[in-house]
Amino acid sequence: MNHDNFILCMSDQESDDDRPQLSSDTMNALLEFYKEQDEREQKLQEIQGGCVPDNFDENWNLSQFWYADDTANLLAKECLRVAGDEGAIACISSPTLYKTLHSVEKKCKVHLFEYDTRFAVYKDDFTFYDYKSPLDIPRDFRETFDVIVADPPYLSDECLTKTAVTVKFVAKPNAKIIICTGAVMENLAHRLCGVKKSNFVIRHANQLSNPFVCFANYDIDATCKYS
Numbered sequence: 001m002n003h004d005n006f007i008l009c010m011s012d013q014e015s016d017d018d019r020p021q022l023s024s025d026t027m028n029a030l031l032e033f034y035k036e037q038d039e040r041e042q043k044l045q046e047i048q049g050g051c052v053p054d055n056f057d058e059n060w061n062l063s064q065f066w067y068a069d070d071t072a073n074l075l076a077k078e079c080l081r082v083a084g085d086e087g088a089i090a091c092i093s094s095p096t097l098y099k100t101l102h103s104v105e106k107k108c109k110v111h112l113f114e115y116d117t118r119f120a121v122y123k124d125d126f127t128f129y130d131y132k133s134p135l136d137i138p139r140d141f142r143e144t145f146d147v148i149v150a151d152p153p154y155l156s157d158e159c160l161t162k163t164a165v166t167v168k169f170v171a172k173p174n175a176k177i178i179i180c181t182g183a184v185m186e187n188l189a190h191r192l193c194g195v196k197k198s199n200f201v202i203r204h205a206n207q208l209s210n211p212f213v214c215f216a217n218y219d220i221d222a223t224c225k226y227s
């Protein structure tokens, strides 16, 4: 809709006492809403045009809660340490980690499996991924990655179980597995992926009420900690 026309139309209505009128607060809220919508659409067009934005807004409908910078940086450093120059890192439903890894000098490979197609801007490094179809990814990824970090979108048994199917499919034998999720998923995460709770607390850019933990199948505490 052309917002200017809409606003003109509302102004016309203001002169007609018989018609309902918007209060100035409602009108301001409406204008703010349209402004944000325009900004979102413009960003999307830029992304579709191949321009990588500095930031991707969180979409809570997709359960998107981005890592705080210090968490993303420490996790990225840990992945790079473990992968080494020849290794390969899979970021499953963890686009902020991918973005951080993408931004640093490195020799290893990094790949993002993600449902939000805005991240297709990372071209060959991106694979569309829906945890509900955990093996619906190219066969070439079988036993490819040395380090896998997964941050499933929901705190449900179904979501973690299906995500674990993908994790195991893409993991090389003896791969290092890191699962970032709610503390409540501890037992299932251990049963599915052999990971144990670490002391590394996952911090988010916007504080969450559920405690988030980092689970790993090796001793991550020795090398990954806040200063």
Ligand SMILES: C[S@@+](CC[C@H](N)C(=O)[O-])C[C@H]1O[C@@H](n2cnc3c(N)ncnc32)[C@H](O)[C@@H]1O
Residues within 6 Å of the ligand: 062, 063, 064, 065, 066, 067, 093, 094, 095, 096, 097, 098, 114, 115, 116, 129, 130, 131, 132, 151, 152, 153, 154
């Ligand atoms: C809790 S967030 C984890 C993001 C992570 N904290 C980060 O900063 O990169 C969950 C992620 O799952 C993705 N997601 C949402 N629906 C999904 C689906 N059906 N399958 C796979 N991933 C999904 C979201 O887009 C989001 O990136």
